[in-house]
Amino acid sequence: MKLVKSLLLGTAAGLATVAGAQAADLPVKKAIPIEYVRVCGAYGAGFFYIPGTDTCLRVGGRARFEAGYMTEGTRNAAGAGDASQFRGLARINVDARTQTGYGTLRAFLRVEIASRTGQSKMSSGTQLRIANAFFATGQDSFGRVQEYVTADKAFVQFAGLTAGRASSFFDFYAHDFEIIGSTLGSDVPSTNLLAYTAKFGEGWSATLSMEDPNFRKNPLYSQAAGTAPGAGTASSLFVGTNAPTPVILARNAAGAVVAVGQIDAVERSRLPDFVGALRYDAAWGSAQVSAAVKDINTGGPLLTNANLFVAGPAAARIGTGAYYGSQTTYGWAVQGGLKVNAPFIAPGDALYLQGAYGEGASIYTGYTSFTGTYANQTAVYGGNPFNQWLADAVVNPNTGRVELSNSFTVVGSYLHYWSPQWRSAFFGSYGEMRFPNGVRTALAQIGTAGLANAAGTAYPTTNLITSAPGTAGFALSPVLRDTYQVVAGASLIWSPVKDLDIGAEAQYIRVGTLNGRVTNSDRSTTVGGLPLYPVTAQDTFQTRFRVQRDF
Template identity: 70%
Template sequence: MTTIRSVLLGTAAGLAAATAGQAADLPVKKAIPIEYVRVCGAYGAGFFYIPGTDTCLRVGGRARFEAGYIPNPNRNQSQGDSSQFRGLARLNVDARTQTGYGTLRAFLRLEFASRTGIFMASGTQQRIANAFPATGQDAFGRVQNFVVADKAFVQFAGLTAGRASSFFDFYAHDYELIGTTGGSDVPSTNLLAYTAKFGEGWSATLSMEDPNFRKNPVYSAAVAAALGAGLPTQFAVTTTAPTPIILATNAAGNATAVAFVDAVQRSRMPDFVGALRYDAAWGSAQLSAAVKDVNTGGFIGGAVLPAGTNGAALLATRGITSGSQTAYGWAVQGGVKVNTPFVAPGDGLYLQGAYGVGAIVYTGFTYFTGTYGSNLTPTQGAPFQHYLSDAVVNPLTGRLDLSNSFTVSAAYLHYWTPEWRSAFFGGYGEVGFGRGTRAAFSLTNGLVGSATPPSVVTNAAAFAVSPVLRDNAQVTAGASLIWSPVKDLDIGVEGTYIGTSVLSGRVADQTRPVTDASGLPVYTVRRHDVTQIRMRVQRDF
């Protein structure tokens, strides 16, 4: 046994020595050097070099919780919601590279959110395809989610291309949690812009922007099942957004020749925006302007007039050669921001005003009520609706009558201490339609049903209390209190007031649809007032 053990040990030792000798003859492979992440200080805190490149990258984001309450005593017709909630996630990626032409930048922002409650689940974002709703019986309109490319743009040598905030915007509800004041605020649109800097603090921008995010519908009404007296039964309407042009009537006042026009706006011309801006230590100022088109499609169907009628001659008397037409709207906006560190460090004041023709989204009158709808209630359960169209096809002239609107707003941010701050803000706006347009449209009531005012000729009393196409106004005010116990953490609450009114007379109260023996509404209102409160917990990084 001892002999066998000695032989085995000797053999193992010999093999080990031979292996060591062979290993000594092999080439030694050097370890791959490790490239550590380096801080990039050229663009501020948080940037680092992408290993192996000269590109600096910053990754950031946001987590937010919000809850709100708005009184709503009306619990009829699927209304009655008062509570609202939202959880939001945001991811930012900012990549910058220094070149011979200046900084090359790409910026991405993705947002994901779950929103519940009629007021937090935004109909505006759903109408513009930035969100999708639940479809359950108890959840439709009350539960909503979205995943949206909020930002995705490239900046290089003065050029900005991609999905970014509109260059028309200035204040854009900077100090507000809810966003109730007027003024343009389109944080995500597709654009191609060039910015030139000159002088000390001056810059000028020309921007070609996606028109679809700035179109509020041309007013139209659903066609009644039974068309007006004097029209043949074969007269067909094939679109969901028709608007009529009365070409002839009989002795009884009934329409005998009517053309229906497709009122859906097409995307035909980009919006063109120009902005002149000045930035200095005291603050900033901006003057911006925009030009956009408002358009309608052609006549509905093939034959738009009863058989045997000389349609071309009747249309020619109105100067109409085609059902499709285009008018041009415009808007201007001016704003100033004044830093007031002499009151407290971080304090600031915004003042802004805007006026537009056929450009209601640019003036921002619809920001709280809702956008991309021809008529909407200012809040759920309100007794009447805003009419918010960019234009109306006048049923007598056949021409596009553009609406006009304006807004003014002010906001002040004050730091009580470095950890506590408040914002105080308010605004006022009006929207109006051309003189006589509403009365002209009332003459089509027998053709298109209840979506037009009752006839001013045959039912003047009902016409007077109809909310359809009424000039209206909205006033807003609010204040907030926000606590930031540590950097990039906000815990705050905000209360707002919204008052909506018609500019003259009264309108029927649609929450109490009671009529007298003559068919007139028993209850009428002139204004609707509501308050809202919202709280937020937010962490940025």
């Protein structure tokens, strides 16, 4: 037995020696080092180093559900009757930062995708007009269903420079505490810009920004389209536009209008908007003063024959009428804002106060926030009594010159924490918009009876003011009427865990004329051709419920 054990041990030892010798002849491979993701603490929570680089990255996002309700008029008007709205939204954020000898190099991206429904506010005409949303084609032909994909943010920041798609530097409060976001005040979260910010002193900064003008252009007043008859030949009224505005070319000895032309009222992109902001930030809060200037332009005449719409012999006409060419003028706006932190009331409490005034700059003052933007008139809600006019400017038909509307807004918003899990916002705003004196009267003098050319062919001039000055029809017309708006509301939000919000908000909105009454288009009852129930204002309510998770 001892002999067998000795033989086995000897054989095993021999095999081990041979195997060791063979292994010594093989090449040795080093294990590939594993590079673990490291936490980057330089820029706050959530950042990590991209493996193999010195760039810190944070990926986040948002999931949101919203359901809304808004009071509507009767179903006499097209699209009225849709009181409920819904929206589902997805957001992805990517924030990349690298420390350099010039400071932090940052790139930030945010993409939003949403599906929203309903005829009023949740499914937004403003977003369609600015190409942030598109119709979901199918059975619905009124735009109640919208799909929404946008590059909400895409900018680079380096050594004081901000370049790309970002929030306008003019803005301050920007509906920070609101769910619906309808108070009157400037809020353009996505525009294309190139800006430089200089910091100085303790908490002071100054910014000069060149911003895309297309996100701040509210259209000029324009009339309905038509085709003009020629003297023996057909002649188109329009040259590459569908927004004409009238100009009185001549009157006869009695003062009656005998020659009318049309000017191209579509604004082209000629110059960027220039924005300047001075800001102060401290532990108690922040303050900002900002200003903006923008160009407002019109094209030339839309006639192929300047005498096409002249009635009567030349000897009966006096003067050459209005200026009749393209022109550029400048709108402007100023804004001041103050934020005061109020931890002495409750941790997280804060108060915003803001006011703005502008001429030819209704989107900068934020007067269009609730009713709608990128339209010279729009309905307050489906089936509403009258449309609100929001044009930045009007071409005076007597002079042919662009004259600016003016607007102002004031807003206050307070956020209060009842407890760490419960909070409420209370907010209110007021604004007014006024149009140049005399323009409505001049437009009404053109009338709708029509003129004739030298051959006697009638030209039915289109005019949105259909009644002569001094008549009840003229007094009750809503076209280019000075208006005011009130928006007030409150919310209650519960956050049972971090980054989860479940809440609701309710608003009251009132839109009215600053003087006189207007026809109630929601009621067709008339006496002697005049409305039986003219109105001075319209009221509506809206509510919205939200469930939102940020990560």
